[in-house]
Amino acid sequence: MKYVDEFRDPAKAKVLFREIAALVERIEICKRRPLQIMEVCGGHTHSIFRYGIESMLPEEIELVHGPGCPVCVLPMGRVDDCVALAEQPGVIFTTFGDAMRVPGSKKSLMQAKADGADVRMVYSPLDALQLARENPDREVIFFGLGFETTMPSTALTVLQAEAEGIENFSLFCNHITIIPTIKAILDSPDLRIDGFLGPGHVSMVIGNRPYEFIAERYKRPVVVAGFEPLDILQSIWMLLKQFQEGRCEVENQYDRIVPGDGNREALEAVATVFELREFFEWRGLGSIDHSGVRIREAYACFDAERKFPVPQLKIADPKSCQCGEVLKGVIKPWQCKVFGTACTPETPMGALMVSSEGACAAYHNYGRLDLAKRATAQPAAAQDSAGEVAPR
Amino acid sequence: MCLGIPGRIVEISDARKKLAVVEVGGVRRQVNLACIVDDQHPVEGCVGDWVLVHVGFAMSRIDERQAAETLEILTQLGEVQEELAAMRASGKA
Numbered sequence: 001m002k003y004v005d006e007f008r009d010p011a012k013a014k015v016l017f018r019e020i021a022a023l024v025e026r027i028e029i030c031k032r033r034p035l036q037i038m039e040v041c042g043g044h045t046h047s048i049f050r051y052g053i054e055s056m057l058p059e060e061i062e063l064v065h066g067p068g069c070p071v072c073v074l075p076m077g078r079v080d081d082c083v084a085l086a087e088q089p090g091v092i093f094t095t096f097g098d099a100m101r102v103p104g105s106k107k108s109l110m111q112a113k114a115d116g117a118d119v120r121m122v123y124s125p126l127d128a129l130q131l132a133r134e135n136p137d138r139e140v141i142f143f144g145l146g147f148e149t150t151m152p153s154t155a156l157t158v159l160q161a162e163a164e165g166i167e168n169f170s171l172f173c174n175h176i177t178i179i180p181t182i183k184a185i186l187d188s189p190d191l192r193i194d195g196f197l198g199p200g201h202v203s204m205v206i207g208n209r210p211y212e213f214i215a216e217r218y219k220r221p222v223v224v225a226g227f228e229p230l231d232i233l234q235s236i237w238m239l240l241k242q243f244q245e246g247r248c249e250v251e252n253q254y255d256r257i258v259p260g261d262g263n264r265e266a267l268e269a270v271a272t273v274f275e276l277r278e279f280f281e282w283r284g285l286g287s288i289d290h291s292g293v294r295i296r297e298a299y300a301c302f303d304a305e306r307k308f309p310v311p312q313l314k315i316a317d318p319k320s321c322q323c324g325e326v327l328k329g330v331i332k333p334w335q336c337k338v339f340g341t342a343c344t345p346e347t348p349m350g351a352l353m354v355s356s357e358g359a360c361a362a363y364h365n366y367g368r369l370d371l372a373k374r375a376t377a378q379p380a381a382a383q384d385s386a387g388e389v390a391p392r
Numbered sequence: 393m394c395l396g397i398p399g400r401i402v403e404i405s406d407a408r409k410k411l412a413v414v415e416v417g418g419v420r421r422q423v424n425l426a427c428i429v430d431d432q433h434p435v436e437g438c439v440g441d442w443v444l445v446h447v448g449f450a451m452s453r454i455d456e457r458q459a460a461e462t463l464e465i466l467t468q469l470g471e472v473q474e475e476l477a478a479m480r481a482s483g484k485a
């Protein structure tokens with residue numbers, strides 16, 4: 001496939017790992033403490049684990065897996081709303097597969113389906129629209145979720161429904177926006193991130209300029225990164241170069257896909273259909289101002305929240321669940337008290353254990369406990385390993 | 393959901409609705425081109441283009457020149473490394 005294999009070349013990866021290790025030695029911060037780099041996007045988290053990138057990096061670099069997995073930050077109350085919508089008589093509830101197993105306070109969409117609700121997985125919102133065309137006597141609801149990457153696709157689907165006069169189609173809008181989220185992270189007092197890998201596919205829509213405040217006001221460098229292993233490694237290398245040379249800028253590693261100004265057509269569709277909500281509730285992060293969008297009044301007839309009764313209850317996460325701290329990088333997944341015991345991919349308590357882009361599922365599925373050990377290798381552990389090599 | 397996949401536009405199926413058939417990893421499916429067409433890139437001229445497909449929409453045209461440049465930088469990095477290694481080796485000898 002075009003530009004997939006080329007960006008997975010192991011020989012080039014080896015060079016990059018070497019270059020990264022060499023750079024780290026020349027960066028002052030690294031002599032005192034590990035450099036924390038946050039990948040904001042869940043897609044990056046997924047690639048980092050899939051290709052085992054983290055364990056190959058020098059110990060002076062610590063990757064913090066950010067909140068950029070839309071499924072993972074969905075609060076329980078919203079899942080309950082999905083279930084309530086799916087259980088309305090006559091409704092076909094359509095969703096991306098990722099969201100099926102996210103636990104609500106009573107059940108997930110998967111369990112609702114087992115209980116008789118007509119829940120269907122679709123690949124595209126256009127497939128949901130097609131279902132509406134084919135089933136004029138049913139109400140088809142599409143569960144719209146994701147950052148700016150998927151926002152244009154649902155906006156264009158609503159516009160298409162309007163153009164064709166399809167009345168039995170509506171959108172349950174849970175789209176979220178990236179900039180207020182990054183800002184909330186930067187303003188969080190318990191956080192210390194040195195630099196960011198910017199979300200490549202969000203940027204393909206919004207461009208690079210919206211990140212400039214991070215470099216200018218918060219003095220943190222950003223490199224917008226692609227998703228193949230070499231993309232991620234080159235982006236880390238570019239970030240390190242900035243540290244070494246004392247620069248602080250927004251750079252674009254992914255320029256084969258991301259135009260600096262973003263995508264005008266996509267942004268226009270989004271602005272036509274959606275407007276900012278005053279605030280949106282996030283799992284683990286609480287309420288963040290202007291971090292979500294809703295459907296504009298002009299398209300109210302396509303808004304599932306207006307068309308059907310939705311409970312909209314705020315449900316607190318289970319007490320033992322520490323998703324919020326993991327999302328902010330305060331603790332690592334394996335440090336959560338229920339990781340791997342009460343919370344596993346089969347019986348997830350938090351959404352981070354559900355989605356393949358969630359940090360907990362990634363650690364669990366890819367068995368990255370070697371990293372867990374390395375990171376917690378305090379004196380006791382160090383002695384243990386020393387004991388192993390010492391002659392007995 | 394957020395990871396796109398590259399595909400090649402093989403035919404325009406409905407120019408008015410901006411729909412095309414795109415071959416993605418050996419599979420053909422209908423994809424909406426609304427986000428990658430404008431006055432300079434009319435729908436009809438898109439056949440053969442490589443695009444990144446997300447949830448049924450072509451979201452970006454893959455810029456082959458930029459891709460080649462990025463790969464070139466990576467290759468150079470490797471060559472510089474090799475040269476340095478050779479230099480070090482000869483220095484030691």
Ligand code: SF4
Pocket residue numbers: 320321322323324326333336337338339340343348349350351352353360
């Ligand atoms: S282990 Fe489970 S409960 Fe704990 S942070 Fe991860 S997903 Fe949340």
